[in-house]
Amino acid sequence: MKSVAIIGSTGSVGRNALDVIARHEDRLRVVALGGGNNLDELVRQVERFRPRLVSSTDPRAGTRISEALGADAPEVDSGPEGASRVAGHPDADIVVSAIVGAAGILPTFRALEAGKTVALANKESLVAAGELMIREAERTGARLLPVDSEHNALHQCLRGSNPAEVRRLVLTASGGPFRGRRFEDLAAVTPEEALRHPTWDMGPKISIDSATLMNKGLEVIEAHWLFGVPGDRIEVLIHPQSTVHSMVEFTDGSVIAQMGVTDMRHPIQYALSWPERWDATLPPLDLAAVGRLEFFRPDPGSFRCLDLGYRALAAGGSAPAVLNASNEIAVGAFLARRIPLTRIPAVIEETLERHSCAPAACVEDVIEIDAQARLLAEETIRRVSVLR
Numbered sequence: 337m338k339s340v341a342i343i344g345s346t347g348s349v350g351r352n353a354l355d356v357i358a359r360h361e362d363r364l365r366v367v368a369l370g371g372g373n374n375l376d377e378l379v380r381q382v383e384r385f386r387p388r389l390v391s392s393t394d395p396r397a398g399t400r401i402s403e404a405l406g407a408d409a410p411e412v413d414s415g416p417e418g419a420s421r422v423a424g425h426p427d428a429d430i431v432v433s434a435i436v437g438a439a440g441i442l443p444t445f446r447a448l449e450a451g452k453t454v455a456l457a458n459k460e461s462l463v464a465a466g467e468l469m470i471r472e473a474e475r476t477g478a479r480l481l482p483v484d485s486e487h488n489a490l491h492q493c494l495r496g497s498n499p500a501e502v503r504r505l506v507l508t509a510s511g512g513p514f515r516g517r518r519f520e521d522l523a524a525v526t527p528e529e530a531l532r533h534p535t536w537d538m539g540p541k542i543s544i545d546s547a548t549l550m551n552k553g554l555e556v557i558e559a560h561w562l563f564g565v566p567g568d569r570i571e572v573l574i575h576p577q578s579t580v581h582s583m584v585e586f587t588d589g590s591v592i593a594q595m596g597v598t599d600m601r602h603p604i605q606y607a608l609s610w611p612e613r614w615d616a617t618l619p620p621l622d623l624a625a626v627g628r629l630e631f632f633r634p635d636p637g638s639f640r641c642l643d644l645g646y647r648a649l650a651a652g653g654s655a656p657a658v659l660n661a662s663n664e665i666a667v668g669a670f671l672a673r674r675i676p677l678t679r680i681p682a683v684i685e686e687t688l689e690r691h692s693c694a695p696a697a698c699v700e701d702v703i704e705i706d707a708q709a710r711l712l713a714e715e716t717i718r719r720v721s722v723l724r
Contacts, residue, residue: 391418553645
C-alpha cells in the first residue's frame with residue numbers, strides 16, 4: 337500500500353490522479369490533498385478519500401469542510417505554506433505535483449527536501465529551478481518520476497538503458513489548434529479558438545502554451561534536467577495523431593517510441609505504480625483505428641516560443657525562470673484579451689533581454705527572480721498598450 341499526497345488536486349491532473357487511485361484502492365491511499373479555489377470539488381474529494389491533511393488557496397476551506405464532515409473533518413490549512421505541508425506530509429510515499437505554474441515550485445522542492453518520490457506534472461519546477469531540484473533530489477535520495485505524457489514516454493523508452501548509448505530525445509507535439517497557420521494569420525485568433533486543443537483536454541494555461549508551442553519550449557528544458565541530455569540533442573516533431581508520445585534514438589540508429597491513447601491516466605498510473613506495471617481499466621490503443629502516423633518539423637516562424645525555450649536553456653542561469661514567469665503573464669494577458677496571441681513571444685523576449693540572468697543560489701532566489709520577471713513582463717504589456 338502506497339500513501340499519496342496530491343498538490344493541485346482540484347485541477348485536471350489532480351482529478352485524474354484521484355481517478356487512478358480510486359481504481360487501485362487496494363494499492364493506493366490518499367493521506368493529504370492540496371486544492372485550489374474550487375471548494376465544491378475539494379469538499380467532494382475530502383468526503384470520498386478522507387485525507388488526514390487538506391490545504392486550499394481559499395481561506396474558507398476550513399469552514400466548508402468542517403460543515404460537510406463535522407467531527408470527521410481532517411486538519412485544514414491554507415495558502416502557499418499549506419501546499420508545502422501537504423507536499424512534505426510525513427506519511428506520504430509519493431507526492432503528485434500537479435499545481436499549474438510557478439506556484440508549484442516551492443511545494444515540489446519541499447517534497448524533494450523531505451526525500452519523497454515526486455510524480456511530477458508541474459514542469460515549471462524543473463524549468464525555473466532545475467539545477468536546484470536535481471541537486472536536492474540527489475542529496476536526499478528523492479526520486480522524480482515524470483507525469484507529463486512526453487517525459488513519461490521518454491522515461492519508459494529509457495528504462496534500463498545506458499545513458500552513454502543515447503543519441504537524442506524526440507518530443508512529439510500535436511501542433512495545437514493552429515498547426516499549419518502562418519504567424520500573421522494568428523493575430524486575430526480569440527482565446528476561445530486557442531483553447532480548443534485537438535486531442536488533449538487540459539486547463540487554460542497549458543492549452544494556450546500548446547497553441548503557441550511554448551509547452552514544447554518548456555518541455556525541452558524539463559527533459560534536459562530529467563535525463564541529462566543537452567538541448568542540441570533534444571528535438572521536437574509535430575505529430576497530429578498524438579499517438580507516439582515521445583521517442584529515443586540510440587547511438588546505433590535504433591529508435592524506441594512509446595505509444596498510447598491520449599489519456600493522462602496512463603502516465604499518472606505509470607508514475608504511481610513504478611517500478612511495477614499494473615493492469616489498467618482504461619481503453620487500449622487501437623492502431624488500426626488510428627490509421628496513420630505523421631510527423632512534421634515545427635515552423636519556427638509561426639511558433640516563435642519554441643525557439644525561446646531553446647535559447648533560455650542555452651543561456652542558463654535564471655533565464656529559464658524568466659522565460660516561464662513572463663510566459664505566464666503574457667498568457668494571462670491574452671486570455672484577458674489585453675494582447676493578441678502573436679504578442680506573447682514578444683513579451684517573453686523583451687523580458688529576457690531586460691532581466692539580468694544570474695544563477696539562483698537557493699529556491700527562495702528562484703521565487704524572487706520569478707516575481708521580478710513578472711513585473712517586467714507586466715510593464716512591457718502596459719507600455720505597449722499605452723503606445724497603442
